[in-house]
Amino acid sequence: MELSELIEVTRVRDAFMRKGPRPAQVGDICIFGHHLIFAPTTVGKEVPDNAEEFWLLHKAVDRVLYGFLHDYAFFYNSPFTILDDGWSAFDLEQEFARLMLSTDAFRISSVNENFAICPTYPEKLIVPKGIGDDYLKISATFREGGRFPVLSYFHKETKSPLVRCSQPLIGPTNRRCREDETILNSMITVNRGYIIDTRSKSSATAAKAKGGGAEPQGNYRQWRYIQCPIPRQREIHDALTRMVDVCSERKVTSDRWVSRVGQAGWLSSVAASLEAAANVAQCIYNERLEEVPVVIHGGDGLDSTLIASSLAQILLDADARTIRGFESVIEREWICGGHPFSLRNNHCAYAEGTVTGPFESPVFLVFLDAVHQMIAQYPMSFEFDENFLIFLFEHAYASEFGSFLGNCEKEKKDNGIRKKTVSLWSHVHHPENMKQFVNVCYDPTPGVIWPSIAPQCIKIWDRLFFRWQRPDNSWSTPETETIQSLADHWKLREKELIAKASSLRRSVVELSRELRVLSPM
Structure with a gap:
């Protein structure tokens, strides 16, 4: 069934557009399977040449109530042949198999089967090997939302695990959970570990009064506690609103405009996220290359925790800076990690006022x-370019694919998203689509990268914030086009040489076989 078959009235005449991106005018509203179209008309007159149709995705329409299964992704028929099923591209079993090549200190647990322990976690998780499921169940009662400590990343060089969870529920009575302490202490071998809290000290103190809090030093003696605050979801939402307002009134020569950009708070939110991630990376990648476990949590572990854990992996691991590696980080940390995309991205990222609910926030956009910012400072270290980031931003809000649908894996399973929709990664992995995201100047940087968070180094994302004020072709210059042309030429030349080398190797193998046949016994 197509979504259009469920639409009872497809056209409403004489609608009045009172306010919007164009002058007030009368027109017809046409409703299709995935768009609402406003077609302007004039009474008794011809339609002016500049009166173009206004297309709007259903997702971008405010104050509309619809069932979850009526999302366009459930009705989308892929026009391309799926060569690589994105739903199976990132498998926990395969990830664990790669992990076993570096360490045997972890295991796969099915304690959350049928999402019985934690509704925002997937059913299978990687946890410390010596810890039984009974301890995990008790720890879940001690952590916000049942999000007990699970492995997020393992650094091969230092043998250091990166673990994430939610805040401990110590409350005003200083509640204690020895099973939770045992889980964390099981990861300590020689050196102390670090617990990194993405909340400010005041936020952590306020959380304790409401039943949450932070790990008491007396009960977690083998751990050092560090606070690396990242703005809360409401602060991020308000910062983006102010940033959009400022950028819509851009005056390059105005000192006041520059000051307003700083006061908006968006760039400081991005800088704080990078700083928290850098602190995580510095704990893991220490000068002596010693094993140092790191635990990250904020409040519920669904927002700032995921920002810090995912950015830290990109700093630490060159593989995370490839297209598939980056997708793996998003799939593991954000999609399977339980970031509530449907709640956070319920409306357009730029929506404000009473339209937006209390849970909406562009947290993923901060990431x-x-x-x-990393790509701007290390332009050759990433296999993808900013086109890929903008593509992901757009699809996180409105998409014909199911990857960002739902708030967690439980919702995906309950609504059959993985069976009834196409994965976004299936689209990206198609050769014809992949090439539009590839950075032609890519030259892998092994090891760790350290981007600067100095104010002068954190720049406005022009392609995002001024995207409606400049045409797409205005972003390119003669210089960039020349560089792109040269890069394309040498990339093509490289492929030709690789093909020639492969042909020569095959010839050598065939000649060797012939010589063995002709040579006497």
Whole structure:
């Protein structure tokens, strides 16, 4: 069934557009399977040449109530042949098999089967090997939302695990959970570990009064506690609103405009995210290359925790800076990690006022902007370019694919998203689509990268914030086009040489076989 078959009235005449991106005018509203179209008309007159149709995605329409299964992704028929099923591209079993090549200190647990322990975690998780499921169940009662400590990343060089969870529920009575302490202490071998809290000290103190809090030093003696605050979801939402307002009134020569950009708070949110990630990376990648476990949490572990854990992996691991590696980080940390995309991205990222609910916030966009800052400072270290980041930003809000649908894996399973929709990664992995995201100047940087968070180094993402004020072709210059042309030429030349080398190797193998046949016994 197509979504259009469920639409009872497809056209409403004489609608009045009172306010919007164009002057007030009368027109017809046409409703299609995935778009709402406003077609302007004039009474008794011809339609002016500049009166173009206004297309709007259903997702971008405010104050509309619809069932979850009516999302366009459930009705989308892929026009391309799926060569690589994105739903199976990132498998926990395969990830664990790669992990076993570096360490045997972890295991796969099915304690959350049928999402019985934690609704925002997937059913299978990687946990410390010596810890039984009974301890995990008790720890879940001690952590916000049942999000007990799970492995997020393992650094091969230092043998250091990166673990994430939610805040401990110590409350005003200083509640204690020895099973939770045992889980964390099981990861300590020689050196102390670090617990990194993405909340400010005041936020952590306020959380304790409400039943949450932070790990008491007396009960977690083998751990050092560090606070690396990242703005809360409401602060991020308000910062983006102010940033959009400022950028819509851009005056390059105005000192006041520059000051307003700083006061908006968006760039400082991005810088704080990078700083928290850098602190995580510095704990793991220490000068002596010693094993140092790191635990990250904020409040519920669904927002700032994921920002810090995912950005830290991109800093630490060159593989995370490839297209597939970056997708793996998003799939593991954000999609399977339980970031509530449907709640956070319920409306357009730029929506404000009473339209937006209390749970909406462009948290994922902060992550993407932080990655954009890395690309700006290390332009040759990433296999993808900013086109890929903008593509992901757009699809996180409105998409014909199911990857960002739902708030967690439980919702995906309950609504059959993985069976009834196409994965976004299936689209990206198609050769014809992949090439539009590839950085032609890519030259892998092994090891760790350290981007600067100095104010002068954190720049406005022009392609994002001024995207409606400049045409797409205005972003390119003669210089960039020349560089792109040269890069394309040498990339093509490289492929030709690789093909020639492969042909020569095959010839050598065939000649060797012939010589063995002709040579006497």
